[in-house]
Amino acid sequence: MSSELLQRVEAHLSVIYPKEDSNFLAQQLIRTMGIPDDTHSPAPFTNLWDESDIYLITYGDTLLDESKGPDYKPLKNLNHFVKNYLNDVVSAVHILPFYPYSSDDGFAVIDYYQVNEGLGDWRDIREISQDVKVMADVVINHCSARSGWFENFKQGKHPGKDFFFEASPAEDTSMVVRPRTHDLLKEVVTSDGNKYIWCTFSHDQVDFDFRNPVVLNEFISILSFYLEQGITIFRFDAVAFLWKEAGTTCINLPQTHEVVRLMRLLVEHKNPQAVIITETNIPNRQNLMYFGNANEAHAIYNFSLPPLLINTLVNGDCTHLKTWLMSLPPAQNGTAYFNFIASHDGIGLRPVEGMLSEEETDLLINTMVSFGGRVSWRALKGGRNQPYEINISLFDAMSGTVDGLDGLQKQRFICAHTIMLGIEGIPAIYIHSFVGTQNDIERVNLSNQNRCINRHKWDYPNLQSHLGNSFSHHAQVFDEMTALIKLRKQQKAFHPNAxxxxxxxxxxxxxxxxxxxxxxxxxxxxxxxxxxxxxxxxxxxxxxxxxxxxxxxxxxxxxxxxxxxxxxxxxxxxxxx
Known part of the structure; x- marks a missing residue:
């Protein structure tokens, strides 16, 4: 075991767990990650990307084909789409949570070590990784209330008995930053009596207690397993909420940053080409902190870009977008912005707090609603609610301006992506943006979930038919997008750190x-x-x-x-x- 690595891991652990035996824990984590004794530290400030890197964001079951029978799984359709339509376009595929789950379209994970059998299996993941890099979600803040771990918690068994964050309803949680409007604590009947479990996102998503080093070790085991399955890029979902402490906001706490630094250290010693990306839908200044000193996240989601760019194009005024870009510090080598303007989630409004006025935000919301969009809310101190995100497909978000619909939807849509493709950082494009998918109102009505408006599931043969029809706007968007990307990939001035x-x-x-x-x-x-x-x-x-x-x-x-x-x-x- 490398003495240098051991000392560095101990240093992080002494900050996270000052009362624990940091030497013992460090040895345990290094063994769990499976790092060879002769491993050398990777060179710092090394860029693991260049101008040819383009990410595809997609669910594993966005492309369905019932004609091939139940044994033909959706991940095979995704593999076919990447190989046959995007083989010289994208370099990496972010497959949104592909594990067994109970809710939130995958983000309430039942088992982190399994592939949802409705999607495929680990062989399908490894096959995709033969052609492109694969990015997987590490849903690190919470898991499903129907997971084996939480069942064990209720029965007082290991593993799981001490995995989850408990709190008393008598505690003052008024300072806690909330992304949702439900009650923070969920009452649970256990073999040891009734307990109250912290639920940041929903009562089906129970929060882990990282104050227990066993939880940390379990996630190191998960990361090691994913690396062995050919996954080299990790999206740390909702990581900002990881550490809770009474009397604080319970977001972006110092221990959270230290955990990310520790995980990066271990991951990059197992595979120097691995990349960690933090998903923190928070105000811009807080988001930038996850770079650390090029020793924390390799890349951070550029959450301010989607609302500011959409606001610019529907208002015909780039003042706020320009001001933001001027204030964006250049990412030092070894770090990069992860740029996107559409994803499986909505258009976040928290990242533009302090940039757009309340009146400007209301105008943006009302414009998007007039194009078929929905609004999701979060709870504030004092029982008030505030708009948290706008839910709409990007193609329909570009239907017109604040003055109403017009005939320039496709031009506006392509303009948005041309701007995003040029800005400093690594571009990531949602699969529905590649093909100009529109609002899925039917899924919203069936699920009663606003986010489903932008989570359409395509019949793959039907999509292929559209892409082969030059009169279809889906084909027109796809052709323009892919041509633009191929051009962009040839320009050294578009290196993410240029x-x-x-x-x-x-x-x-x-x-x-x-x-x-x-x-x-x-x-x-x-x-x-x-x-x-x-x-x-x-x-x-x-x-x-x-x-x-x-x-x-x-x-x-x-x-x-x-x-x-x-x-x-x-x-x-x-x-x-």
Missing amino acids: TQFTLHLGVQLFGFWRQSLDRQQSIFCISNVTCEPQELSLADLNLIDLDEWRDLITAQDFTNVRDCISLAPYQTVWISN
Whole structure:
């Protein structure tokens, strides 16, 4: 066992568990992770990504094919889609929770070591990992109230007896930050009498008690097992809520950050190419803390981007998006932003607290509702509720502006992705954005869950038929998206850590400049964020006269760097030397 690694693990454990034997725990965790004795520490500040990295986000059962019978599982459809439609487009696939579950579309996990038999098995996961990197969820804050561990808890048996966070209804929990509106504590009948269990997200999702080192060791075991199944990217779901402490907000506590640092240390010694991404739907400043000093999360979800970008395109004003981009610190080597504008969840509103006024937020909400969207709420101190997220498919979110519907939905939708693909960070695209899926109101009505509006399940042969029909908007969106991505992957200036500066071109043109790490390529990314044509003076970009400049998207050359060009509604140019 490496003495250096042992000392580093001990140092983290002494912070998390000051009263425990840190040397004993450190040896236990290193053995559980299965780290060889001769392992060397990976070089710090190393980028494990480049401009060719594009992630696909999807559920394991988004693509169904009942015609092939019950033995043909959805993960095989996903594998076929990636191989035959996205083989030169995406580099990684985030398969949302594929374990047996009881609710929340997978995020109430019953068994972390099994693949939901309705989706497939571990062979299917390993097959997908042969062609692309696989990202899996580590649902680290809670598990299903119907899990074996929680059944053991109720019966006073191990493992599970001491896995869950108990509290008294008499405790003052008024400071606790809540993402939902239900009662925080759930009364449970156990063999030792009635107990109250902490439930951050729902009463079917019972929170773990990481004050017990056995819980930490169990999750190290889970991470080790996933690595052995070919998974190299981990999404730490709702990790901000991991550590609870009386009299605090119970979010982003120091012990939570220390646990993430410890897990990264162990994971990267087992596999130096592994990546940890934290999912923390919280205000921007708090989110940035999960980078640590390039010793915590490799990447963090850029949660402010979706609401700010959508707000920009429906208002025709990039003021807030530009202000945010100017304030975004460059990610140091070894860390990266994880950029997305659509996912299985809604458009989070917490990340724009302090950026959008209450009136601006209300206008955004009302606009999205007019396009068929829904609103989910969270509880505040004093019994009040506040909008937590907007639930809508991104394609329908781009149906119009604050003035109503128009005929520019597809242009606005592509513009949103062109901006996202250019911004510093690793781009991740939801499967429904690849094919322009619309609101699934039927699923919302059947499930009574707002988030189901953007969790449509496609009949795979039907989708393939759409993608083969040039008149279908699904095919048009797919073709434009994939062509744009292939172009983007060839540009070194779009490396996730390439230099970025925000341009000042007024409120109707949103622009930024990227420069490759070797300083050989520059790209000026300018988007018309309005529904009217806009003039762009190339002189405002200060292009070097001796270089040859071209729009990469249209292949238009610019021979006079003082010309003015006209941008159509929602057109983007990538002007590069």
